[in-house]
Amino acid sequence: MGYDRPGEPLVLGVPRAAFRPSPVFLALVALFVTSGALAWNQVGNVRVDVFLFVVSGWLVSLCLHEYAHAVVAFRAGDRSVAHRGYLTLNPFRYTHPLLSVVLPVAVVLLGGIGLPGGAVWVDRHAIPGRLRHTLVSLAGPATNVLFTLVLVAALRIGTGTGGSVEFWAGLALLAFLQLTASVLNLLPVPGLDGGNMIQPWLTPQWRRMYDLFAPYGFILLFALLWNPRIGGWFFDAVFAVANLLGLPPWLYAAGLDLIRFWQS
Template sequence: MDEIIQGIAIYALPVIFAITMHEAAHGYVAKKFGDLTAYDAGRISLNPARHIDPVGTIVVPLSLFVLSKLTVGAGFLFGWAKPVPVNFANLRHPKRDMLWVAAAGPGANLLMAFFWALMIKLALAMPESSFAKPLALMGIAGIEINVVLMVLNLLPLPPLDGGRMTMSLLPHRWAYQFSRIEPYGFMILLVLLFSGILSTVIGPVILWAKIIIVSIFGLYI
């Protein structure tokens, strides 16, 4: 039980900020391309309270984390925030600009993974400090959750960001047909998650992404 409590304390901030920064990035880029929907709703904010979904940001990640500690072979952390409202029709070039609005979320997670790698470097630079070990563990958790969210959201499945990026790149007729998957996308994702297929497919990608990031920063964790 102590291990679970300590793990929750380490993962709490990385999980909350990974999910909320992801959503805020969508709103920020949408504003840059002409859609003020998220801005008017006060959702372009780094305040986690504006983005937290009680189920997706707290209950689901917490449950999966506890399950991972109690069950051998449990899957990775997974969660979501309240989606930032984006009206793609307001974008100056809706189909083209959709690509950048969608890519902003995974891009934010990549930048946050780099940030947490820097935090590990900082922790290693002050080994005598009482904050070094907690900061290093939080950094490892931060890289883990941000890489997972980045890779997961790049899956070409609407309404994930990868699905919207795919729609942006496809010819209009194909994009329309592809968009018809969206009402069933979340259900498909849950089936893939709980069947273990999702972790089998994206697990190796997540592993290699983490290896690349820690190699860039010269970390051996």
């Protein structure tokens, strides 16, 4: 993994370098900050600025979501997450780059939905107790919820204090994407975080059935959202929560329009 150096300090038996943020993650953070500053000041093509701001912000949140799973699993007893590089915040460590990074970003751009992205492989046998397993699964969605609240607070406090409307539209869209990701991840669908939270508490018979459907969680999720009635219920719930939080619909809709700069 590139961090096994003689004499390097250990943290619970793992080299300290296993916890250092990867250059990829740091580059994403730098892109997020830079593109946000460009959008704030309307420098260059502001639609491209907002596109980079939203996409890099979404990827940063994806990294932190999966990092939260990994760090809770590590604290609960699974040291393998460190050796797999999950604690470095590198998005390319979280399973398949196409399915874990490219597909969720494409869905963000085309559908305006914060689709669950990467995933960490956790050695469940190394973690004792059902509650710890539930907390490992809960850690990721809790990060999305926290992101949502922070971004909404920034909007409520910062709107009108400066910056361009394009910047605030991009921030509103990011908040909306975090909200959809929070709701999707908490759905009790096999294979998703919400389902994994309840899996340890199922009877052996139900757990076997759950494990049978878990690999097809993404397909099941798409099938549910494709159904007009279920999809309508989902978006009605998301829009209701967004209104309750004070997210202006016109603002995040404007953000979605801005990131599709190729349509202009």
